[in-house]
Amino acid sequence: FKKGFAFPDWAYKPESSPGSRQIQLWHFILELLQKEEYQGVIAWQGDYGEFVIKDPDEVARLWGIRKCKPHMNYDKLSRALRYYYNKRILHKTKGKRFTYKFNFSKVVLVNYPILDMANCPFFLTQNHFNGGSAAPDCSPEVRRVWWGDRKRD
DNA sequence: CCCGGAAGGA
DNA sequence: TCCTTCCGGG
Numbered sequence: 001f002k003k004g005f006a007f008p009d010w011a012y013k014p015e016s017s018p019g020s021r022q023i024q025l026w027h028f029i030l031e032l033l034q035k036e037e038y039q040g041v042i043a044w045q046g047d048y049g050e051f052v053i054k055d056p057d058e059v060a061r062l063w064g065i066r067k068c069k070p071h072m073n074y075d076k077l078s079r080a081l082r083y084y085y086n087k088r089i090l091h092k093t094k095g096k097r098f099t100y101k102f103n104f105s106k107v108v109l110v111n112y113p114i115l116d117m118a119n120c121p122f123f124l125t126q127n128h129f130n131g132g133s134a135a136p137d138c139s140p141e142v143r144r145v146w147w148g149d150r151k152r153d
Numbered sequence: 154c155c156c157g158g159a160a161g162g163a
Numbered sequence: 164t165c166c167t168t169c170c171g172g173g
Contacts, residue, residue: 022163024165069167074154080166082156097154 025080026089026102028066032059046093049102056098
């Protein structure tokens with residue numbers, strides 16, 4: 001990455017880092033959001049970065065399978081999502097049931113390398129809502145505008 | 154449903 | 164540290 005592009009440290013956790021050993025919930029959410037077969041379960045809806053959990057029980061079940069937590073449910077999963085509020089990874093869309101919104105100015109898609117940006121969920125969202133308009137280039141300026149150039153807290 | 158404190162696991 | 168579990172309260 002170019003300098004002046006202050007991505008948060010937690011986005012750079014190496015594989016060996018204990019914190020990144022296990023899949024993180026927001027990675028998993030993004031993963032589901034990216035796959036068409038889960039659009040009946042969870043999908044982008046509304047504003048950019050906003051998504052709706054259409055089938056909370058199913059999302060919880062899937063998450064439980066991934067984490068080997070057979071007793072996972074939406075109550076517990078949503079608690080984990082609430083911990084993202086302070087981290088500014090997510091926030092709640094108030095008044096809209098099961099609806100949350102990614103804070104893309106903070107979230108860096110670690111699982112989606114810079115070269116794979118055309119497939120990143122944010123651009124998919126853009127395409128989805130803009131009738132398939134071409135994704136913008138990956139210049140630092142574009143990224144600054146779209147993702148923010150926020151420095152570390 | 155949604156919120157956040159508290160405790161605890163790996 | 165990132166949830167998982169449980170829960171009283173709004």
